[in-house]
Amino acid sequence: MEYSKEEIAALIDGKSEWTKVQEIMRGPRDADRFEKYVEILQERVPWKERILLPLTTHLYIVQKGKDRIVKCDCGYEFGDYRVNWKINALIYVRDTEEALDEIYPGMRKPNPEYGQLREYICPGCGALLEVESLPRGCWPDFEWLPDLDSFYRAWLQTPLPEEGEFVDKTAEAMKDW
Amino acid sequence: MAEKRNLKEQVGENERLLKETGYVFGLSRLELKEEDPIKYETVWGMLQNASGVAYETARKISTSPIVREVGDCMWGFLLPTGEPCSTSYGIYAHFTCMGTFVKWMIEHDYEEDPGFHHGDIFECNEPHYAGVHVPDVYDVIPIIYKGELVGWAGGVNHLLEVGGITPGSIVNLAPECFDEGLHICAEKIGSNDALDKSYISRVNVGCRMPSFWLMDARSRIAGNQIIRDKVLEIVERYGLEYFKKVIHEYIEDSRRYTLGRMFAQAIPGRLRKTTCKDVMMKGKGVLPQQDRDYMVNQPTEITIKPDGHMKVSLDGASEWLWFGINCTPDSVQGAFNVAYTGMIGFDLVNYGSLATVEIETTPGTWANPHPVYPFASTAIPWTLMVTWIGSFFALFSRVYFSRGYREEVLSGGPHSATNETAGLNPYGFYVAGLNVEMTCNGMPARAIADGEEVSWSIYNPMSDQGNAEAYEDLFHYVYLGRRIAPDSAGFGKYRGGLGWNPVWLGMNSPGFSYAAGDLGVRSMICTNDNMFGSYPAQVDRASCTMGANMKQLIEQKKPLIHARGDPRNPELLKLEGKVYTNLAIPWYSPGQLHEYDVMEYIIPGGQGYGDPIERPLDRIKYDLDQGFTLLETVNHVYGAEAKYDEKAKEWAVDEEATKKLRQKIKEERRKRGVPFKEWWQKEKEKVKAKEMPECVADMHRTSIQYSARYAKEIREFWKLPEEFNF
Numbered sequence: 001m002e003y004s005k006e007e008i009a010a011l012i013d014g015k016s017e018w019t020k021v022q023e024i025m026r027g028p029r030d031a032d033r034f035e036k037y038v039e040i041l042q043e044r045v046p047w048k049e050r051i052l053l054p055l056t057t058h059l060y061i062v063q064k065g066k067d068r069i070v071k072c073d074c075g076y077e078f079g080d081y082r083v084n085w086k087i088n089a090l091i092y093v094r095d096t097e098e099a100l101d102e103i104y105p106g107m108r109k110p111n112p113e114y115g116q117l118r119e120y121i122c123p124g125c126g127a128l129l130e131v132e133s134l135p136r137g138c139w140p141d142f143e144w145l146p147d148l149d150s151f152y153r154a155w156l157q158t159p160l161p162e163e164g165e166f167v168d169k170t171a172e173a174m175k176d177w
Numbered sequence: 178m179a180e181k182r183n184l185k186e187q188v189g190e191n192e193r194l195l196k197e198t199g200y201v202f203g204l205s206r207l208e209l210k211e212e213d214p215i216k217y218e219t220v221w222g223m224l225q226n227a228s229g230v231a232y233e234t235a236r237k238i239s240t241s242p243i244v245r246e247v248g249d250c251m252w253g254f255l256l257p258t259g260e261p262c263s264t265s266y267g268i269y270a271h272f273t274c275m276g277t278f279v280k281w282m283i284e285h286d287y288e289e290d291p292g293f294h295h296g297d298i299f300e301c302n303e304p305h306y307a308g309v310h311v312p313d314v315y316d317v318i319p320i321i322y323k324g325e326l327v328g329w330a331g332g333v334n335h336l337l338e339v340g341g342i343t344p345g346s347i348v349n350l351a352p353e354c355f356d357e358g359l360h361i362c363a364e365k366i367g368s369n370d371a372l373d374k375s376y377i378s379r380v381n382v383g384c385r386m387p388s389f390w391l392m393d394a395r396s397r398i399a400g401n402q403i404i405r406d407k408v409l410e411i412v413e414r415y416g417l418e419y420f421k422k423v424i425h426e427y428i429e430d431s432r433r434y435t436l437g438r439m440f441a442q443a444i445p446g447r448l449r450k451t452t453c454k455d456v457m458m459k460g461k462g463v464l465p466q467q468d469r470d471y472m473v474n475q476p477t478e479i480t481i482k483p484d485g486h487m488k489v490s491l492d493g494a495s496e497w498l499w500f501g502i503n504c505t506p507d508s509v510q511g512a513f514n515v516a517y518t519g520m521i522g523f524d525l526v527n528y529g530s531l532a533t534v535e536i537e538t539t540p541g542t543w544a545n546p547h548p549v550y551p552f553a554s555t556a557i558p559w560t561l562m563v564t565w566i567g568s569f570f571a572l573f574s575r576v577y578f579s580r581g582y583r584e585e586v587l588s589g590g591p592h593s594a595t596n597e598t599a600g601l602n603p604y605g606f607y608v609a610g611l612n613v614e615m616t617c618n619g620m621p622a623r624a625i626a627d628g629e630e631v632s633w634s635i636y637n638p639m640s641d642q643g644n645a646e647a648y649e650d651l652f653h654y655v656y657l658g659r660r661i662a663p664d665s666a667g668f669g670k671y672r673g674g675l676g677w678n679p680v681w682l683g684m685n686s687p688g689f690s691y692a693a694g695d696l697g698v699r700s701m702i703c704t705n706d707n708m709f710g711s712y713p714a715q716v717d718r719a720s721c722t723m724g725a726n727m728k729q730l731i732e733q734k735k736p737l738i739h740a741r742g743d744p745r746n747p748e749l750l751k752l753e754g755k756v757y758t759n760l761a762i763p764w765y766s767p768g769q770l771h772e773y774d775v776m777e778y779i780i781p782g783g784q785g786y787g788d789p790i791e792r793p794l795d796r797i798k799y800d801l802d803q804g805f806t807l808l809e810t811v812n813h814v815y816g817a818e819a820k821y822d823e824k825a826k827e828w829a830v831d832e833e834a835t836k837k838l839r840q841k842i843k844e845e846r847r848k849r850g851v852p853f854k855e856w857w858q859k860e861k862e863k864v865k866a867k868e869m870p871e872c873v874a875d876m877h878r879t880s881i882q883y884s885a886r887y888a889k890e891i892r893e894f895w896k897l898p899e900e901f902n903f
Contacts, residue, residue, distance in 0.1 A: 011583050014671070056710075092846065103668070103712055108664070114455060115703065126847045133703040144572075147444075151444050155483075
């Protein structure tokens with residue numbers, strides 16, 4: 001199965017007809033999706049670093065020299081992809097009735113005593129990257145840490161030029177805080 | 178395939194073969210599939226058809242709206258050794274649980290005593306042995322061909338009333354397993370295709386609605402008999418040896434299918450999410466040990482290994498609870514089945530699908546209490562299963578997003594509240610049970626579009642509200658409203674599909690109790706299952722009246738209550754009399770409701786996707802035109818300016834003004850946001866000082882107690898002393 005870059009771009013942009021989406025969902029997986037997907041996204045970002053893996057609607061893991069870092073589409077760089085990028089973002093916590101009322105008026109509102117609504121914002125462009133709802137004491141989720149080398153080497157059979165250790169480095173990054 | 182042994186030996190041999198060879202039953206080749214794939218597919222289709230016919234036909238034998246109206250049931254065919262092979266639609270949580278039941282019987286030498294004979298009926302709803310909880314009852318019958326056991330037919334449905342300490346089936350208040358209702362503990366309840374008199378006698382005094390229990394049993398058994406008859410036809414037509422071999426191949430085939438799906442669409446790595454759920458019970462007139470609040474820690478870590486296998490861990494979960502909402506490992510598996518069939522594999526769903534997945538739970542936690550406290554109640558584990566599974570969709574979707582399969586992305590699941598009433602019904606007989614329309618939530622947002630409104634169920638892919646008239650006929654109320662609830666889903670570039678707002682008026686009953694039941698709600702804290710900058714859906718609160726002036730309003734032909742209305746000033750507050758509103762769920766009426774009393778809550782929508790200020794303007798206009806959102810939401814959340822055109826009778830979104838407003842919002846975000854380290858430095862002092870409600874401190878303390886990893890990580894992150902505890 002194969003889809004054109006235009007068809008995949010339409011999916012990305014939310015412009016595919018629903019019947020087309022159903023046809024794609026029902027059919028076998030197109031094996032070259034990742035390659036075309038990354039090509040499309042690479043054409044759209046304003047910077048030159050190679051996208052290794054799209055992470056979110058704004059964030060990408062990119063190759064920068066010898067390093068693999070998280071980068072926003074606006075260009076802001078968050079550092080090593082094995083460190084939770086949230087610790088290098090801006091944070092705004094809605095933990096008062098007034099702050100929550102803007103999003104959840106009246107009966108919709110959670111109780112700020114029990115949970116924090118944490119907004120993680122890109123320092124570069126102000127995009128709202130993630131929102132967490134957690135009680136005090138829960139540390140930020142590090143939602144997705146991909147094993148890039150196993151993926152490229154074993155699953156795609158196109159190994160990356162230099163392999164790195166697959167490990168969560170957040171604690172190490174915060175060691176001297 | 179292994180040589181013929183007794184069933185118990187065969188089960189052991191099957192486990193050894195999988196462990197040593199990596200293939201289910203040691204089947205490194207699917208010989209029958211290779212030799213004649215058409216015949217292979219044909220027989221598969223016939224097996225599927227058998228379960229499908231059972232589902233469509235037998236559920237109409239039940240008298241319960243749970244089964245008839247929304248199809249909260251399932252049937253399937255299992256191998257002689259208990260591996261589920263093929264299933265119908267329905268409540269997918271249970272296909273592995275039926276297998277656990279059969280394996281439990283084999284393990285305990287039922288093959289010897291009482292033996293397995295044509296016409297035998299075995300039943301179980303005992304979570305210590307197998308399954309999810311008391312209301313979900315399994316019946317299995319052996320399929321015997323010319324004296325040989327060739328498989329089992331199994332059926333499950335959710336009962337309306339189970340004889341627990343509160344009427345109905347949502348027994349949140351059970352402090353221990355002894356309070357859950359009528360337990361059937363892996364028992365032979367019939368022979369010669371007929372129920373034993375002793376079973377009927379026991380049911381007749383063991384629950385509040387025995388006729389409904391028995392009709393549900395007959396429904397399950399009838400479905401099983403349909404499968405048995407069809408399987409015997411298949412064996413007769415294709416031959417015993419072919420049948421015995423092919424049913425094993427279907428299971429190994431499914432294992433390969435699952436691995437294939439993983440390699441095709443996933444990426445190896447680690448996924449993590451914490452989600453928490455409040456259980457607010459202090460002061461609600463319960464037993465002393467229950468007179469407290471809980472905040473339940475529901476962490477998920479999924480490791481997708483380079484070989485395509487998966488490990489799902491609940492390490493870090495908090496303690497078991499003095500309420501009926503604990504889970505067993507079988508129910509955690511069931512929860513995972515739901516997520517698996519929703520996100521990963523939709524074909525060949527059977528035992529093989531999950532042979533590549535390891536699930537880890539910690540004894541003593543809500544996910545596996547019995548090794549530490551054998552009497553912990555699992556009366557309604559869906560309460561925690563629903564809030565836990567919600568994470569799985571959003572988490573796994575991140576992998577699909579990264580891989581490029583945006584059409585497969587689904588944000589976090591919705592919550593699930595329910596209405597359970599008990600009392601004399603319109604026909605003068607006692608009825609207790611839940612209204613099952615909560616099996617029709619808003620769908621989570623996708624990466625390509627909003628979620629669909631009022632069309633999704635976490636338990637059952639065939640989501641259905643059920644007919645209002647069916648509930649009105651059986652229960653203690655009529656409907657005043659069933660409208661879509663504005664802004665009831667997570668906000669995002671794509672919002673979750675909206676939920677809806679049932680409003681009921683007590684009617685045709687001299688009096689009834691009412692519970693706003695917890696089937697997976699959050700009343701104090703929002704969920705944490707949303708994606709990429711979306712805001713989670715609102716919290717769950719209920720309202721009702723106990724003696725208000727609705728009757729007078731009706732007599733005076735004045736406007737009534739048909740929806741919640743303004744969230745700051747709900748419509749119910751306009752009534753005179755006793756009005757309870759903004760109630761944290763679960764909530765139990767302090768006494769009976771009567772005719773003209775009103776009950777109301779919102780059946781929630783799905784979670785959102787993406788930054789709300791990136792929401793396409795045509796979607797905002799659509800929501801405004803449909804009454805699906807408030808203008809203040811459009812301004813404050815979506816960052817858009819819009820005006821109603823009185824002449825054209827439609828809304829218009831101002832593109833230029835919206836562009837400016839959104840730019841302003843981004844600048845405000847950057848201004849009020851602080852660097853994370855700066856926030857962390859102040860926040861860690863508050864964590865150290867335990868500036869948190871007691872239930873949150875308890876949550877951390879018990880997560881530390883049960884997880885060395887959690888203990889290390891929380892102390893490390895907040896720079897707490899090594900022996901620090903909450």
